Amino acid sequence: MPERLAETLMDLWTPLIILWITLPSCVYTAPMNQAHVLTTGSPLELSRQSEDMRILSRSKRGWVWNQMFVLEEFSGTEPILVGRLHTDLDPGSKKIKYILSGDGAGTIFQINDITGDIHAIKRLDREEKAEYTLTAQAVDFETNKPLEPPSEFIIKVQDINDNAPEFLNGPYHATVPEMSILGTSVTNVTATDADDPVYGNSAKLVYSILEGQPYFSIEPETAIIKTALPNMDREAKEEYLVVIQAKDMGGHSGGLSGTTTLTVTLTDVNDNPPKFAQSLYHFSVPEDVVLGTAIGRVKANDQDIGENAQSSYDIIDGDGTALFEITSDAQAQDGVIRLRKPLDFETKKSYTLKVEAANIHIDPRFSSRGPFKDTATVKIVVEDADEPPVFSSPTYLLEVHENAALNSVIGQVTARDPDITSSPIRFSIDRHTDLERQFNINADDGKITLATPLDRELSVWHNITIIATEIRNHSQISRVPVAIKVLDVNDNAPEFASEYEGFLCENGKPGQVIQTVSAMDKDDPKNGHFFLYSLLPEMVNNPNFTIKKNEDNSLSILAKHNGFNRQKQEVYLLPIVISDSGNPPLSSTSTLTIRVCGCSNDGVVQSCNVEAYVLPIGLSMGALIAILACIILLLVIVVLFVTLRRHKNEPLIIKDDEDLRENIIRYDDEGGGEEDTEAFDIATLQNPDGINGFLPRWGLPTQRWEERNAIQTGCV
Numbered sequence: 001m002p003e004r005l006a007e008t009l010m011d012l013w014t015p016l017i018i019l020w021i022t023l024p025s026c027v028y029t030a031p032m033n034q035a036h037v038l039t040t041g042s043p044l045e046l047s048r049q050s051e052d053m054r055i056l057s058r059s060k061r062g063w064v065w066n067q068m069f070v071l072e073e074f075s076g077t078e079p080i081l082v083g084r085l086h087t088d089l090d091p092g093s094k095k096i097k098y099i100l101s102g103d104g105a106g107t108i109f110q111i112n113d114i115t116g117d118i119h120a121i122k123r124l125d126r127e128e129k130a131e132y133t134l135t136a137q138a139v140d141f142e143t144n145k146p147l148e149p150p151s152e153f154i155i156k157v158q159d160i161n162d163n164a165p166e167f168l169n170g171p172y173h174a175t176v177p178e179m180s181i182l183g184t185s186v187t188n189v190t191a192t193d194a195d196d197p198v199y200g201n202s203a204k205l206v207y208s209i210l211e212g213q214p215y216f217s218i219e220p221e222t223a224i225i226k227t228a229l230p231n232m233d234r235e236a237k238e239e240y241l242v243v244i245q246a247k248d249m250g251g252h253s254g255g256l257s258g259t260t261t262l263t264v265t266l267t268d269v270n271d272n273p274p275k276f277a278q279s280l281y282h283f284s285v286p287e288d289v290v291l292g293t294a295i296g297r298v299k300a301n302d303q304d305i306g307e308n309a310q311s312s313y314d315i316i317d318g319d320g321t322a323l324f325e326i327t328s329d330a331q332a333q334d335g336v337i338r339l340r341k342p343l344d345f346e347t348k349k350s351y352t353l354k355v356e357a358a359n360i361h362i363d364p365r366f367s368s369r370g371p372f373k374d375t376a377t378v379k380i381v382v383e384d385a386d387e388p389p390v391f392s393s394p395t396y397l398l399e400v401h402e403n404a405a406l407n408s409v410i411g412q413v414t415a416r417d418p419d420i421t422s423s424p425i426r427f428s429i430d431r432h433t434d435l436e437r438q439f440n441i442n443a444d445d446g447k448i449t450l451a452t453p454l455d456r457e458l459s460v461w462h463n464i465t466i467i468a469t470e471i472r473n474h475s476q477i478s479r480v481p482v483a484i485k486v487l488d489v490n491d492n493a494p495e496f497a498s499e500y501e502g503f504l505c506e507n508g509k510p511g512q513v514i515q516t517v518s519a520m521d522k523d524d525p526k527n528g529h530f531f532l533y534s535l536l537p538e539m540v541n542n543p544n545f546t547i548k549k550n551e552d553n554s555l556s557i558l559a560k561h562n563g564f565n566r567q568k569q570e571v572y573l574l575p576i577v578i579s580d581s582g583n584p585p586l587s588s589t590s591t592l593t594i595r596v597c598g599c600s601n602d603g604v605v606q607s608c609n610v611e612a613y614v615l616p617i618g619l620s621m622g623a624l625i626a627i628l629a630c631i632i633l634l635l636v637i638v639v640l641f642v643t644l645r646r647h648k649n650e651p652l653i654i655k656d657d658e659d660l661r662e663n664i665i666r667y668d669d670e671g672g673g674e675e676d677t678e679a680f681d682i683a684t685l686q687n688p689d690g691i692n693g694f695l696p697r698w699g700l701p702t703q704r705w706e707e708r709n710a711i712q713t714g715c716v
């Protein structure tokens, strides 16, 4: 330590001396008549100074220099002399006193007011405060009167190397890829030194590595850390601790130093191929395993990590390439072997596969090290399983004519037990699919027979399910769909497609088409329907009508002459025989009703069948009933009238042989008077029947009115 201090002091003296030497050449602009001389340094310096002061006073210059220096961290027992104030005023008889004010005056810096010596009475720290601004003045010792204006000067604190370098951001972490070439830059670090960077070497840093060699190196000036070994392998060692030192004083002995740590992690590169843990894998699988089931897993290990360890798995060879597949599980980084197609123990009992694992992310730098893949052999043994019966076909389609005899065989299903044990099979019908018990099956040979009659016109398809059960193991069951199609037999005769009624115009011409009819047949012959129409044999020479078949399988009925008259005959019935083209053909007779009608000149039917056919057009049933009611009422009245008249012929009617109607009108006109009452009484008395409620003289007009009214409401 003492050695270091000495060195520091040497450094400090150098600038002071220089300042002293350059003193004369400094030009100062202090007040012209009065001048101070600030002196500083050791007694030696002060004596030299006084020499120069003489020169200065000669040139009448005021301040010689306005700054002083004081060493920081000085730790002597006595206050340290910083400098001396001196004015070249002629003291004359008066005594001069110096006064100091400003930064630290009195507390840090003390002045001897007679001699002007300034002492630092406290230890100073440049890093805390680098300079102090003070003011000096010369006053009269007794009166304290200023003898000159105050003058400002600065005391600078001189740096010593009292601060060690520091790594403020440490400890550090950095990464570098494994297998990097020598000299690959890793990171750089920075230390700071609080000492004065512009003065001396107190802040001049040099970096070095204390720990971490021979793997890493550091550039002394820039602190850039680089790899110092080529091809460092992450798989061998992943993490390195580097201790870095920064030393000030340019690294010379006696400087201060600071250290930090840097943790360097090697990052992975793909420098290792995958490698199967085993060269041979054995798996076994029951033959009835569900497709897609995982049969086994193979794994190729890879010393790398992350995507550099990822491999894709493939089946590259073997006798089971069509039946098995392998998928890569990125999570587990293994390969999963699955079944792709059904196995059959009875056909083939074992398979061999060659599987390959290949790295997905290859680094071309290392491809010369060989292929980044590996292969292994997988042996798969198929195990026998008790399998359910197998039908000879996955579905069956049977056809049967609808007139098939009961118990006749419709078709047959067959099934076998694929196992070596080969159990016999029993067949049955799933009755849920044959609720009407239309069919039976022979349990032993699978022959399906008809149990109840079929009707294609009722149901074309009977889709049933047949069950096959192994006799030796009833849990081994298979089911097969059997679609039974009912084929058509000509068992329905054709008939009119609807109820037809033809209308014939009285004034129509011979050959007029009265009606076109078509036929329908419930059967469904393969080649479609073809109908034959004919008149009954005895009608073949019908003088009134003839028939003509149309291309579209329909029939037109034509009039043969124009002599139809509805007075003579209103309705004709024409039976028509329709037969189909079945084998044998079936036929039936349908009768067409033809009405004779009056028509307009352009052939529009206007009235048929005297009355009934005047009204019908556009009249509802209700209207017809109303009309009918009118007629009945009319008839009742007529009958009543006739009866009454017979009973009261003399007194009532014959008086003046007047028109009854006139009488009635008269009564009506004068109604309500005595005569009226009289007339009523007389009538009642004279006619015993009047007691029954019939009031002849009253009643008649009333009834007549009702009658008119009824006709009006009913018939209009």
Ligand SMILES: *[C@@H]1O[C@H](CO)[C@@H](O)[C@H](O)[C@H]1NC(C)=O
Pocket: 461, 462, 463, 483
């Ligand atoms: C029966 O099966 C046949 C053939 O598969 C099909 O065409 C038909 O629609 C099925 N009928 C019914 C009623 O399911």
Ligand SMILES: *[C@@H]1O[C@H](CO)[C@@H](O)[C@H](O)[C@H]1NC(C)=O
Pocket: 542, 543, 544, 563, 564, 565, 568, 569, 572
């Ligand atoms: C033809 O019409 C006449 C009257 O117009 C009738 O007398 C005769 O019976 C009809 N013939 C047949 C076969 O309907």
